[in-house]
Amino acid sequence: MKINVRQIVVAGVLGAIAIxxxxxxxxxxxxxxxxxxxxIMHIPAIIGAVLEGPVVGILAGAIFGIFSMLNDTSGLFxxxxxxxxxxxxxxxxxxxxxxxxxxxxxxxxxAAAGVxxxxxxxxxxxxxxxxxxxxxxxxxxxxxxxxxxxxxxAAIVTVLVARGVKLVRSGxxxxxESKDGTY
Amino acid sequence: MSLEFSRxxxxxxxxxxxxxxxxxxxxxxxxxxxxxxxCTFMTRGFVSILPILAIAVLIQVTSKIxxxxxxxxxxxxxxTMLFIIPFQILFYRAPAGVQVDPYWQWWVLxxxxxxxxxxxxxLTRVILLYxxxxxxxxxxxxxxxxxxxxxLFEPLKKLRVPxxxxxxxxxxxxxxxxxxxxxxxxxxxxxxxxxxxxxxxxVIERTKKIVPVLIPLFVNxxxxxxxxxxxxxxxxxxxxxxxxKLRTMHIASTDVFALSIILLFAVSxxxxxxxxxx
Numbered sequence: 483m484k485i486n487v488r489q490i491v492v493a494g495v496l497g498a499i500a501i502x503x504x505x506x507x508x509x510x511x512x513x514x515x516x517x518x519x520x521x522i523m524h525i526p527a528i529i530g531a532v533l534e535g536p537v538v539g540i541l542a543g544a545i546f547g548i549f550s551m552l553n554d555t556s557g558l559f560x561x562x563x564x565x566x567x568x569x570x571x572x573x574x575x576x577x578x579x580x581x582x583x584x585x586x587x588x589x590x591x592x593a594a595a596g597v598x599x600x601x602x603x604x605x606x607x608x609x610x611x612x613x614x615x616x617x618x619x620x621x622x623x624x625x626x627x628x629x630x631x632x633x634x635x636a637a638i639v640t641v642l643v644a645r646g647v648k649l650v651r652s653g654x655x656x657x658x659e660s661k662d663g664t665y
Numbered sequence: 666m667s668l669e670f671s672r673x674x675x676x677x678x679x680x681x682x683x684x685x686x687x688x689x690x691x692x693x694x695x696x697x698x699x700x701x702x703x704c705t706f707m708t709r710g711f712v713s714i715l716p717i718l719a720i721a722v723l724i725q726v727t728s729k730i731x732x733x734x735x736x737x738x739x740x741x742x743x744x745t746m747l748f749i750i751p752f753q754i755l756f757y758r759a760p761a762g763v764q765v766d767p768y769w770q771w772w773v774l775x776x777x778x779x780x781x782x783x784x785x786x787x788l789t790r791v792i793l794l795y796x797x798x799x800x801x802x803x804x805x806x807x808x809x810x811x812x813x814x815x816x817l818f819e820p821l822k823k824l825r826v827p828x829x830x831x832x833x834x835x836x837x838x839x840x841x842x843x844x845x846x847x848x849x850x851x852x853x854x855x856x857x858x859x860x861x862x863x864x865x866x867x868v869i870e871r872t873k874k875i876v877p878v879l880i881p882l883f884v885n886x887x888x889x890x891x892x893x894x895x896x897x898x899x900x901x902x903x904x905x906x907x908x909x910k911l912r913t914m915h916i917a918s919t920d921v922f923a924l925s926i927i928l929l930f931a932v933s934x935x936x937x938x939x940x941x942x943x
Contacts, residue, residue: 485830485904487897494837495890499882501838502845507741508853508863508878511871519748520868522875529883541831545838552798558749560706560794618756620773635872639879646880647887 485537493538496526497545504549511635513628520631523550524572525639528599531577532592532644539573558616568606575602588648589641596640597633604629678843679806685919686728686804691813693920697927698801704931705794711782713938714789716930721796723926730803735796742795746788754784811836812910822905829905837893845886852878 500523503509510519527546531539547569550559559565576599583591608625611617681687686694701720708714725735756773757765757780767777805813811832818828853863861874937943 485827485834487902488894490830490834491837491890491893491897492887494834495841495886495893497834497838498841498845499886501842502849505741505842506846506849508849508875511868511875513868522879525879526883533887541834545835548835554791554794560702618758618773621756631868635868638872639876642876643880643883647884650884650888 485541489534489537489541492534493530493541493545496530496538496542497549500524500526500542500546501549504553511631513631520628520635522632522635522639524569524599524603525596525636525643527569527572528576528596528636528640529643529647531573531599532580532595532640533647536573536577539577540570541573543569543572558611561610561614561616564607564610564614564616568603568610571606572599572602575599589645592641592644593637596636596638599640600633600636601629604632678803680730680734680803682729684727684729684804685923686724686800688919689804689923690914690916690920691805691809692817692914693916693924694801694805695810695813695817697924698797700928701797701931702794704935705790705797707935708790708938709941710938710943711786711789712941712943713934714786714793716934716937717793718789720927720930721793721800724800725796728800728804730800735799735803738799739792739795742792746791750784750788753787754780757783807836807839809914812912812914815905816914827904829908833904841886841889844889845882848885849878849882852881 500509503523503526509521509523511522513520523546524543527539527543530542544566547562547566550569551562551565554560554565576595579598580591580595583594604625608617608622612619612622701717705714705717708717725732754776757775757777758773763779765775765777765779767775767780769776801810814832814835815829818826818832822828856874856878857863861877863871863874866874
């Protein structure tokens with residue numbers, strides 16, 4: 483397998499965004515359930531898959547997974563099958579969905595990628611937690627409101643960010659604010 | 666909400682003080698961390714986790730990292746744990762053969778002394794794991810970490826895994842973290858100046874508030890990525906093949922000594938946990 487410079491750098495930067503959303507707590511939106519918050523930390527992986535393809539999505543997801551394993555604050559994510567594997571799959575599934583729908587309408591495709599990517603994350607993480615006996619099956623209903631919120635947020639944010647980045651890349655607008663080259 | 670993330674976030678920072686731990690070989694440190702983490706999972710209760718605690722204290726003292734600085738990083742961790750621990754106590758299910766005498770019980774929820782002790786044990790374990798990883802980051806430079814990782818994962822190259830590229834991706838990510846934290850801080854200040862309050866509102870409202878922060882964050886980050894891509898291509902970066910190192914790593918006798926002490930403690934923790942289950 484060969485990974486080119488572009489894929490390395492973009493995946494690294496998106497992974498960094500996931501880490502930043504995590505350490506600053508900006509990536510958590512309070513939800514009234516037991517875990518207390520819905521996350522948007524998986525969104526960089528989805529965006530990576532939508533903008534640059536599966537390799538970037540998988541790598542960005544892997545960084546997010548490794549970070550959540552190393553920076554585990556719950557004792558549940560120390561197992562890489564729970565923390566890393568589901569996050570690697572995010573890039574893959576969301577890319578497939580985006581690819582399939584892109585020709586029809588890229589906004590719908592991005593929203594669908596957001597939904598599928600989020601569900602991949604939730605279903606596989608919760609599934610692995612139950613499989614390893616770290617979460618009782620009875621606790622699953624308490625996760626559903628959080629999962630719904632995450633799906634809605636991911637659908638909205640993925641479309642808007644993908645559009646924003648494409649708009650800036652198309653050159654019809656500029657993103658820089660200052661003249662000295664710092665953004 | 667605090668706007669000064671760069672002061673409260675300690676993850677992934679290198680702290681330049683000259684100590685024994687800082688001078689150890691990065692490979693040795695990474696192996697030790699892996700070993701301590703693995704053995705922490707093998708512990709079963711407060712007795713078996715004691716040797717791990719001893720390691721944590723030993724590293725904290727010898728590394729000369731200010732205790733206050735280490736503790737500052739735990740603020741966010743403790744805040745999340747405040748949610749998780751009650752959850753774990755309420756849903757506590759005793760392993761077979763353990764007598765539970767709950768104070769209170771309803772459906773699958775209960776509060777019992779066994780549940781509380783299990784919750785506290787989990788908290789200790791999480792703090793120790795977090796401490797181990799943090800100490801590695803505090804005492805090792807990024808270059809040493811990536812060089813060490815490359816050497817440790819070298820055998821995977823035989824399986825055609827692009828080790829150098831993967832390590833480079835991780836390095837890029839960690840390098841960008843402080844930069845993006847400052848950036849995020851700036852974006853949030855800009856929104857706050859326009860009257861947005863990030864700590865209020867329901868789910869929909871919060872999502873609406875966070876989008877104007879996320880879009881410029883992604884756009885600026887990807888612009889920076891473009892610059893780095895050009896810079897790396899201009900320097901003919903081609904992955905690990907045929908690349909040589911300016912500094913080579915050497916394992917000294919202190920490294921072997923440190924590794925054997927850590928192994929002794931960690932393995933004894935795992936042994937106590939496995940055989941006595943305490």
